[in-house]
Amino acid sequence: MENRICMECGTKDTYEFRNMIREYEGDGYHFELPVSLPFCKKCGAPIYDEELEKNIVQIANKKIREQREIITREEILEILETYHVSQKFLSKLLGWGGENYPYKIYLGKLYAQSF
Numbered sequence: 666m667e668n669r670i671c672m673e674c675g676t677k678d679t680y681e682f683r684n685m686i687r688e689y690e691g692d693g694y695h696f697e698l699p700v701s702l703p704f705c706k707k708c709g710a711p712i713y714d715e716e717l718e719k720n721i722v723q724i725a726n727k728k729i730r731e732q733r734e735i736i737t738r739e740e741i742l743e744i745l746e747t748y749h750v751s752q753k754f755l756s757k758l759l760g761w762g763g764e765n766y767p768y769k770i771y772l773g774k775l776y777a778q779s780f
């Protein structure tokens with residue numbers, strides 16, 4: 666990003682990058698991610714860079730998917746193409762997505778106790 670402006674002191678294009686560690690923790694994942702972020706040379710405040718933050722989020726999300734063993738979009742598309750199956754078939758095979766009540770009744774999976 667060009668023309669970085671400090672929101673604290675208003676200084677334009679006087680920044681330096683500092684190496685930091687961001688810690689991510691949640692259900693099924695925990696890791697530290699080294700990042701390099703811009704800080705104002707004059708007042709020391711962090712400078713937000715949308716493009717840089719988007720890249721950090723992409724890297725963090727990839728690590729989360731790896732640690733939680735979540736299948737990626739590319740892997741799903743590869744399975745569909747390799748085995749020539751539909752999305753609906755794959756979803757049923759893997760147990761994804763719920764069946765709705767009328768569908769269960771139609772298949773004879775639910776029986777009303779009043780009968």
